[in-house]
Amino acid sequence: xxxxxxxxxxxxxxxxxxxxxxxxxxxxxxxxxxxxxxxxxxxxxxxxxxxxxxxxxxxxxxxxxxxxxxxxxxxxxxxxxxxxxxxxxxxxxxxxxxxxxxxxxxxxxxxxxxxxxxxxxxxxxxxxxxxxxxxxxxxxxxxxxxxxxxxxxxxxxxxxxxxxxxxxxxxxxxxxxxxxxxxxxxxxxxxxxxxxxxxxxxxxxxxxxxxxxxxxxxxxxxxxxxxxxxxxxxxxxxxxxxxxxxxxxxxxxxxxxxxxxxxxxxxxxxxxxxxxxxxxxxxxxxxxxxxxxxxxxxxxxxxxxxxxxxxxxxxxxxxxxxxxxxxxxxxxxxxxxxxxxxxxxxxxxxxxxxxxxxxxxxxxxxxxxxxxxxxxxxxxxxxxxxxxxxxxxxxxxxxxxxxxxxxxxxxxxxxxxx
Numbered sequence: 565x566x567x568x569x570x571x572x573x574x575x576x577x578x579x580x581x582x583x584x585x586x587x588x589x590x591x592x593x594x595x596x597x598x599x600x601x602x603x604x605x606x607x608x609x610x611x612x613x614x615x616x617x618x619x620x621x622x623x624x625x626x627x628x629x630x631x632x633x634x635x636x637x638x639x640x641x642x643x644x645x646x647x648x649x650x651x652x653x654x655x656x657x658x659x660x661x662x663x664x665x666x667x668x669x670x671x672x673x674x675x676x677x678x679x680x681x682x683x684x685x686x687x688x689x690x691x692x693x694x695x696x697x698x699x700x701x702x703x704x705x706x707x708x709x710x711x712x713x714x715x716x717x718x719x720x721x722x723x724x725x726x727x728x729x730x731x732x733x734x735x736x737x738x739x740x741x742x743x744x745x746x747x748x749x750x751x752x753x754x755x756x757x758x759x760x761x762x763x764x765x766x767x768x769x770x771x772x773x774x775x776x777x778x779x780x781x782x783x784x785x786x787x788x789x790x791x792x793x794x795x796x797x798x799x800x801x802x803x804x805x806x807x808x809x810x811x812x813x814x815x816x817x818x819x820x821x822x823x824x825x826x827x828x829x830x831x832x833x834x835x836x837x838x839x840x841x842x843x844x845x846x847x848x849x850x851x852x853x854x855x856x857x858x859x860x861x862x863x864x865x866x867x868x869x870x871x872x873x874x875x876x877x878x879x880x881x882x883x884x885x886x887x888x889x890x891x892x893x894x895x896x897x898x899x900x901x902x903x904x905x906x907x908x909x910x911x912x913x914x915x916x917x918x919x920x921x922x923x924x925x926x927x928x929x930x931x932x933x934x935x936x937x938x939x940x941x942x943x944x945x946x947x948x949x950x951x952x953x954x955x956x957x958x959x960x961x962x963x964x965x966x967x968x969x970x971x972x973x974x975x976x977x978x979x980x981x982x
Contacts, residue, residue, distance in 0.1 A: 597701055597785075600774060604697045605690060607775040614689040621679035629672035634660040650843045650855045659837030659864065663828065670825035677818035684811035691807065691978050693773065698974035700770040702967040705784045707766060709963035711759050717956045718752045721745055724952070728945060731938070741945040748949060790917050790969045803899055805981035812892035816885055823881035830874030835864035899979050906976040913969035920962040927955045 605611060637657045644651035725745045731737030768778040803809055838861055845855030868874060934948045 597698065600701065601694050601697055603774045603776075604693055608693055608773060609775055611686075611689055611693050614686040618679065618682040618686050621675075621682040624675040625672060625679065628675045629668050631668070632661050632663075634658055644844070647843065649851065649853050650846045652841050652843055652858075654842045656840040657837060657862070659835050659862065661833050661835040661864075661866070663833050664831035665828075667825055667828040667831075670821050670828060674818045674821035674825060677814045677821060681811045681814035681818065684807040684814060687807035688811070688981075691981060695974045695978040697770070697773050699971050700766070700773060701782075701784065702970045703766055704770065704782055705786075705788065706963050706967040707759060707762060708784050708786065709966075710960050711756065713956060713959050713963070714752060714756045714759060717952070718749065718756065720952060721749045721752055721949075724949065725749065727938075731945075736941070737938075737945060744946060744949055748953070788966045788970070790914055790966055802903065803896065803980060806899065806979070807981055808895060809892060809899075812888050812895065815888040816892075819881050819884040819888060822884070823878055826874065826877035826881050829877065830868050830871065832868065833866040835862075835866075837862040837864065903976060903979050906972045906979060909972035910969055910976070913965045913972065917962055917965040917969065920958045920965060923958045924955060924962065927951055927958060931955065 635658070637655075637659075639655040639657075641652055641654065644653055725742065728737055728741040728745050732739055732742055767780075767782060770782060771778045771780045774780075838859065841858040841860065843855055843857050931948065931951050934944055934951060937943065938945050938948055
């Protein structure tokens with residue numbers, strides 16, 4: 565019975581693995597995932613580029629909603645044109661063109677809606693980034709747990725080796741038992757080394773999402789539980805908050821405004837202007853208004869005779885509406901499929917987590933019984949080792965189930981836009 569006490573003491577005593585890369589704050593509190601999400605939102609260059617794209621789209625609004633520049637022309641008469649009040653020397657003309665009524669408003673609406681669609685694309689990029697950060701953070705939790713479990717397993721196997729050696733010395737066991745546990749200790753040491761090697765790519769991937777040095781310290785949670793988590797979600801207006809669906813709605817409206825603008829571009833444009841004519845005096849006559857400069861108001865109109873380009877512009881806008889509508893429908897189908905799959909993964913992970921918890925409890929009971937029997941008879945040591953490794957697999961699978969649950973939950977949040 566003294567051997568049983570040694571094994572249980574080792575299992576209870578080695579509860580925290582020493583992992584060098586996880587930083588401990590001055591208050592002993594791990595930094596939350598939400599803070600990492602906030603850092604990613606502020607620092608990720610891809611997300612900044614998306615917001616810059618939205619800001620650039622805003623600059624299109626004043627460009628398309630302003631009147632065309634007025635035209636100023638100057639003409640000099642090489643041979644002055646004689647008139648009754650004197651020869652004309654030069655002419656200045658200023659003309660302002662106006663598009664058909666409502667054209668500028670339609671163009672402004674199209675540009676504004678297009679910019680709003682870019683903003684929704686930015687929100688989608690932010691949601692996607694949050695999902696990527698979350699999906700990169702929970703594997704670090706899994707790795708942390710696996711290292712802790714492997715270290716604990718290593719300590720237990722070391723105790724088993726002492727137990728087998730003592731049993732062999734007392735003629736209750738065989739040297740084969742010592743060799744078996746030695747082999748498992750070597751395997752455990754190799755697994756620990758490989759897990760530590762796995763840390764580097766995981767840490768690099770996470771830190772680069774936050775746009776910071778790849779060696780930066782990362783803090784993760786410990787001992788997460790999902791057995792009491794709810795996997796269901798309200799099905800009403802499931803994707804009402806999805807930014808990409810909102811983006812397609814805005815693109816459709818923008819294309820409708822572009823159709824109106826294209827139609828109005830095919831209507832006449834009007835212009836008003838003023839000409840100022842410089843007139844010299846006639847030295848041979850003394851008449852009223854001799855040499856008086858002349859003013860001439862002007863009215864002009866462009867006649868859109870070549871209709872092919874205008875019809876093509878209208879058709880292009882209509883085809884864009886159809887394209888965006890079909891893309892939206894396709895996205896809705898894909899989102900629904902992905903949502904159902906994410907729900908399945910969450911429920912699957914939850915059920916496995918519960919199962920592994922039950923199996924862990926039963927396996928520990930079996931190990932205690934087998935260990936007591938071995939302490940008394942020196943038999944079934946191979947079964948003790950097998951059950952110990954089975955316990956390790958259950959515990960590691962439980963940590964994996966936690967990672968898969970929260971990763972699927974993060975994917976579902978991204979899909980719904982919530």
